[in-house]
Amino acid sequence: DIQMTQSPSTLSASVGDRVTITCRASQSISRWLAWYQQKPGKAPNLLIYKASNLESGVPSRFSGSGSETEFTLTISGLQPDDFATYYCQQYNGFSWTFGQGTEVAIK
Amino acid sequence: QLQLLESGPRLVKPSETLSLTCTVSGASTGSSSYYWGWIRQPPGKGLEWIANMYYNGRTYYNPSLESRVTIYVDTSRNQFSLKVGSVTAADTAVYYCARSYAGGSRSGTFDVWGQGTMVTVSS
Numbered sequence: 011d012i013q014m015t016q017s018p019s020t021l022s023a024s025v026g027d028r029v030t031i032t033c034r035a036s037q038s039i040s041r042w043l044a045w046y047q048q049k050p051g052k053a054p055n056l057l058i059y060k061a062s063n064l065e066s067g068v069p070s071r072f073s074g075s076g077s078e079t080e081f082t083l084t085i086s087g088l089q090p091d092d093f094a095t096y097y098c099q100q101y102n103g104f105s106w107t108f109g110q111g112t113e114v115a116i117k
Numbered sequence: 118q119l120q121l122l123e124s125g126p127r128l129v130k131p132s133e134t135l136s137l138t139c140t141v142s143g144a145s146t147g148s149s150s151y152y153w154g155w156i157r158q159p160p161g162k163g164l165e166w167i168a169n170m171y172y173n174g175r176t177y178y179n180p181s182l183e184s185r186v187t188i189y190v191d192t193s194r195n196q197f198s199l200k201v202g203s204v205t206a207a208d209t210a211v212y213y214c215a216r217s218y219a220g221g222s223r224s225g226t227f228d229v230w231g232q233g234t235m236v237t238v239s240s
Contacts, residue, residue, distance in 0.1 A: 011180055044226040046164075053213055053230035054164065059223045097164055101225020104177045106154075106166040106217070 012036050014100055016109035022117040029085040031112045033098035038078045042101045045074055045083045048111075049094045057096075058083065088114070119143035121214050121231035129208075129238050135201040139214030139231060140194075147172050147192045152217040155188065155199045156227070157210040165210075169217060170197060204238045211235050 013036040023029050033043065041061040046054035056065045058074035061081055071086045085092055093116055098109040125137035139153070146153055154169035168188040169177045176188055182201070190197040201208055212234055215227040 042225055046227075048164075053215075053233055054227070055230075056226055056228050059226045063222060065228070099164075099166075099225075099227070101217075104169075106169065106177075106179075106225060108156075108164040108166060111163040 012039060012100055012102055012105060012107050014098055014107050014109040016096075016098055016112050018112060019110065020113045020115060022115050023088050024117045025088055025090060027088045029088055029092075029114060031083045031096055031098075031114075033076075033081045033083070033109050035079045035081075035100055039100045039102045041077050043074075043076070043081050044099045044101070045072075046097045046099065047092075047094045048097065054097060085114075119216070119229050121216065121229060123212060123214050123231045123234040125234065125236070127234070127236060129204055129236060130240050131205055131238055132203055135204050135208060135236055135238070136198065137212055137214075137234065137236070138196050138198045140196050141216075142195070144216070145192075146190050146195050146197055149173075150219055152177070152219050153188075153190065153197045154215055154217055154227070156213045156215055156230075158213070158233075159207075159210040167201075167212075168199065171219065206238050209236065209238045 015034045043061045045058040048054040062074045073084045095111045095113045120142045122140045129135045152169040155167040170188045185202045187200045214231040216229040
C-alpha cells in the first residue's frame with residue numbers, strides 16, 4: 011500500500027501569509043496527486059489535480075507542485091475563506107490513499 | 118447538474134452489516150468515464166478511501182477493509198451501494214459517496230461528492 015504523509019499536521023497563519031503544505035508518498039506516484047480543501051461539516055472540495063493543475067473555479071492563489079514522492083500545496087496570500095483542513099490524495103494502480111490532513115488555523 | 122445523495126440507516130448495531138446507497142442524478146453510473154466510490158471520515162479524523170467501482174463491474178477495495186466490504190451498482194436505478202459487515206465502533210463515521218475520473222489528466226481524483234451521512238455503530 012502507498013502511504014501518504016502530510017506535514018505539518020497543523021499550522022497557524024495570518025491573512026496575507028504564504029502557506030506551504032508538504033505531502034510525501036511512500037513510493038513514486040509520478041504526478042497522480044490531488045489536493046482537497048475541507049471545511050467543518052462539509053464534503054471535501056477538489057483544488058488541484060495531477061500535482062499542479064488548478065481545478066476550474068479555484069482561485070489562482072492556490073498552486074501545487076512536485077512529482078514522484080514529494081509534493082507541495084502553496085497558498086499565496088491567505089484569505090479568511092482559506093482557513094480549513096487540506097488533504098492530499100494519491101491514485102496509483104487502482105489504489106487511492108489520502109494524507110492525514112493539515113489544518114490551517116488563524117494565528 | 119450532477120448530484121450524489123447518500124441514504125441508509127444512521128444507527129447500526131455492533132456485529133451487524135452497514136448498508137448505504139448513493140443515488141446519482143445528472144450523470145450515468147453506466148458511463149465508462151468514471152469510477153463510483155465511497156470514502157469515510159471518523160469524527161475528528163481524516164479521510165479514508167473505502168472502495169471504488171467501474172461501470173463494467175470491476176471493483177477496487179482498500180486492503181485494510183476488503184474482507185468486510187462490498188460495493189455494487191444498480192445501473193437501472195442509477196445507484197451504487199456499499200455494505201460493511203461485522204461492524205464495530207471503529208466503523209462510526211461520516212460516509213461520503215463520490216465520483217472519480219477513470220482517465221485523462223484528472224484520473225483518480227474525486228471531483229463530485231455527496232453531502233455525507235453520519236453512521237453510528239452502537240447497541
